[in-house]
Amino acid sequence: MTIRTTMEADEASLAGAVAIRIRDMLIAGEFEPGQKLSEHRVAADFAVSRNTLREAFRFLTSQRLLSYIPNRGVFVTVPDEAAIIDIYRVRAVIQRGAVEAASRGHPAFARMRALVEEGRELGARRDWQKVGTNNMEFHRAMVGLCDSPRLSASFDLVLAELRLAFGQLKDTAHLHEPYIDLNHTLLRALETGDRPASVTALDAYLRQSERGVLGALQHRKAAEPVKSPSTPA
Amino acid sequence: MTIRTTMEADEASLAGAVAIRIRDMLIAGEFEPGQKLSEHRVAADFAVSRNTLREAFRFLTSQRLLSYIPNRGVFVTVPDEAAIIDIYRVRAVIQRGAVEAASRGHPAFARMRALVEEGRELGARRDWQKVGTNNMEFHRAMVGLCDSPRLSASFDLVLAELRLAFGQLKDTAHLHEPYIDLNHTLLRALETGDRPASVTALDAYLRQSERGVLGALQHRKAAEPVKSPSTPA
DNA sequence: TAAAAAATATTGTTCAACAATGTTGATTCT
DNA sequence: AGAATCAACATTGTTGAACAATATTTTTTA
Numbered sequence: 001m002t003i004r005t006t007m008e009a010d011e012a013s014l015a016g017a018v019a020i021r022i023r024d025m026l027i028a029g030e031f032e033p034g035q036k037l038s039e040h041r042v043a044a045d046f047a048v049s050r051n052t053l054r055e056a057f058r059f060l061t062s063q064r065l066l067s068y069i070p071n072r073g074v075f076v077t078v079p080d081e082a083a084i085i086d087i088y089r090v091r092a093v094i095q096r097g098a099v100e101a102a103s104r105g106h107p108a109f110a111r112m113r114a115l116v117e118e119g120r121e122l123g124a125r126r127d128w129q130k131v132g133t134n135n136m137e138f139h140r141a142m143v144g145l146c147d148s149p150r151l152s153a154s155f156d157l158v159l160a161e162l163r164l165a166f167g168q169l170k171d172t173a174h175l176h177e178p179y180i181d182l183n184h185t186l187l188r189a190l191e192t193g194d195r196p197a198s199v200t201a202l203d204a205y206l207r208q209s210e211r212g213v214l215g216a217l218q219h220r221k222a223a224e225p226v227k228s229p230s231t232p233a
Numbered sequence: 234m235t236i237r238t239t240m241e242a243d244e245a246s247l248a249g250a251v252a253i254r255i256r257d258m259l260i261a262g263e264f265e266p267g268q269k270l271s272e273h274r275v276a277a278d279f280a281v282s283r284n285t286l287r288e289a290f291r292f293l294t295s296q297r298l299l300s301y302i303p304n305r306g307v308f309v310t311v312p313d314e315a316a317i318i319d320i321y322r323v324r325a326v327i328q329r330g331a332v333e334a335a336s337r338g339h340p341a342f343a344r345m346r347a348l349v350e351e352g353r354e355l356g357a358r359r360d361w362q363k364v365g366t367n368n369m370e371f372h373r374a375m376v377g378l379c380d381s382p383r384l385s386a387s388f389d390l391v392l393a394e395l396r397l398a399f400g401q402l403k404d405t406a407h408l409h410e411p412y413i414d415l416n417h418t419l420l421r422a423l424e425t426g427d428r429p430a431s432v433t434a435l436d437a438y439l440r441q442s443e444r445g446v447l448g449a450l451q452h453r454k455a456a457e458p459v460k461s462p463s464t465p466a
Numbered sequence: 467t468a469a470a471a472a473a474t475a476t477t478g479t480t481c482a483a484c485a486a487t488g489t490t491g492a493t494t495c496t
Numbered sequence: 497a498g499a500a501t502c503a504a505c506a507t508t509g510t511t512g513a514a515c516a517a518t519a520t521t522t523t524t525t526a
Contacts, residue, residue: 012303014479015291039508049480051284054509055291058248062295070245071487071508089381093330100326148322154387247510272477282511287478304477304518 015055018046022056026065026076027160029167033078033220037066064161079165081214087158087165088210091139094155095206098145099198102190108144112187115141119180131176136163138183142190162213169216178208248288251279255289259298259309260393262400266311266453270299297394312398314450320391320398321443324372327388328439331378332431335423341377345420348374352413364409365399371416375423395446402449411441 011017022042025031043053057074060066067077079087115138122131136159143155166172182205189197244250255275258264276286290307293299300310312320348371355364369392376388399405415438422430 040506050508051481051510052479055288058288058291059295062292073488073508086381086383089379090383090387093333093379093381093384094326096330096333097326100329146322146326148319148326150319150323150391151326154323154390157387158383273475283477284479284512285510306477306519 013055014048015052015059018048018053019056019059021046022060023063023065023160026060027163027167031076033076033168035076037074037076039073063157065164077161077164078168079161081217083161084165084210084213084217087162088206090154090158092203092206094143094146094151095139095202096199097151098143099190099195099202101146102193102198103145104193106145108141109187109191111141111144112138112183112190116180116184116187119183123177123180128173128176131180132166132172135176135179135183142186145190165213165217168220169213170219172216175212175216179205182208246288247281248285248292251281251286252289252292254279255293256296256298256393259293260396260400264309266309266401268309270307270309272306296390298397310394310397311401312394314447316394317398317443317446317450320395321439323387323391325436325439327376327379327384328372328435329432330384331376332423332428332435334379335426335431336378337426339378341374342420342424344374344377345371345416345423349413349417349420352416356410356413361406361409364413365405368409368412368416369396375419378423398446398450401453402446403452405449408445408449412438415441 011020031037037057039050039053039057043050046053048056057066057068061068061074065077067075069075115134119131119134119138122134140152140155140159143152146152169175182201186198186201186205189201244253264270270290272283272286272290276283279286281289290299290301294301294307298310300308302308348367352364352367352371355367373385373388373392376385379385415434419431419434419438422434
């Protein structure tokens with residue numbers, strides 16, 4: 001009886017489940033950037049029909065994780081510099097909105113606090129993979145301050161895209177390390193209701209994060225030579 | 234060779250074309266709120282196969298224009314009060330971002346100016362239908378100040394949802410009339426680079442617009458009695 | 467009349483087919 | 497050899513039929 005507005009791909013249907021599995025693989029970097037996903041092959045791999053797979057493809061295309069070229073097929077999106085810059089523009093706008101919306105004692109703070117704690121531990125254990133996920137979760141929680149399902153959905157979208165980009169990078173090991181402290185600073189500013197300090201902390205985080213991604217983007221895994229278009233994004 | 238990142242439903246494929254046609258019908262209010270769309274019937278109406286139609290349905294569901302209940306089918310979304318409030322929250326955040334991003338001599342200003350002019354004429358001719366569309370276009374153009382395809386896409390999404398809500402209302406005739414002047418005021422403030430005045434004008438517009446929609450929402454067309462769930466949004 | 471059960475309709479998914487478009491490779495011509 | 501041509505092949509685009517699983521409606525029964 002659950003109603004699906006489908007911002008979260010519904011795992012109820014096969015197509016939705018497949019979409020989620022492919023999305024997770026994309027985010028985990030298990031495909032080459034720009035790689036073509038053949039309907040026949042992928043359908044066989046996931047043991048679903050082409051029709052069902054095409055529904056999943058359409059969904060992931062609408063999420064910008066896959067790029068679709070009519071009559072040619074579907075390719076793993078390769079976020080380029082412009083995409084990264086745009087994504088951080090979206091983040092700046094939405095997360096500034098979150099700063100504005102932040103109200104004392106908002107439930108999101110508890111979660112953010114917990115995530116900062118967890119982030120510290122993960123950092124101490126040098127589990128950078130999980131630190132990255134933790135970092136994302138922290139900022140997702142922050143957008144929760146807006147109490148807006150639609151803003152959260154939009155944010156999730158660009159975040160997924162960003163994770164796709166991350167999955168295509170190498171040497172992302174320590175990339176997340178500095179954010180543990182930046183997030184803590186940001187949280188403190190938010191909790192004390194200090195708007196200017198919050199904006200400053202947010203901007204610091206976003207600027208450094210964007211610089212990090214753009215820097216790492218230079219040495220990306222190579223895409224298949226000719227099989228995939230140069231800029232399918 | 235055109236690459237589809239699919240924020241605009243690609244008219245290239247049949248499914249995309251059908252999705253656009255259905256979306257336009259939804260926005261035009263040609264379906265009852267909450268109406269169930271039978272796969273068999275709609276597929277026959279549009280002369281496409283069920284498989285193709287399902288792709289279109291999935292797309293429109295991801296745009297929140299249709300609501301999907303597993304094993305029960307697809308229904309015309311009925312934006313409720315919470316949805317409207319949320320939509321205006323998104324607008325506030327994004328359009329405030331546009332105010333921040335506004336830079337002297339930005340190309341978007343030309344379009345906004347043209348739209349204000351057109352809006353005046355349409356208002357003089359009392360073509361409220363077109364005044365409504367013109368108003369939407371004005372604010373779309375305003376978001377163009379961000380130069381962010383992703384923000385524009387997110388904005389288009391909530392705008393489509395808002396138009397869906399409008400399509401389900403009656404007596405929306407004069408609803409758009411006051412916005413002609415409010416938009417003009419907003420544009421003047423933006424062009425002169427007066428941020429505070431811009432924010433004030435924006436808030437005035439958003440508040441009045443939201444109030445108007447919420448007010449009209451009270452006397453909505455009735456939805457099919459039991460056929461559709463009470464709150465498929 | 468209300469509950470139970472059977473009949474019917476709808477969605478979920480697959481499969482096979484074929485047209486249309488793209489890709490590849492061989493052949494030819496310069 | 498290198499470029500252009502054209503046939504062979506593979507892939508996507510779309511359909512229609514089929515069948516299982518789930519809802520809905522109708523009929524039967526208590």
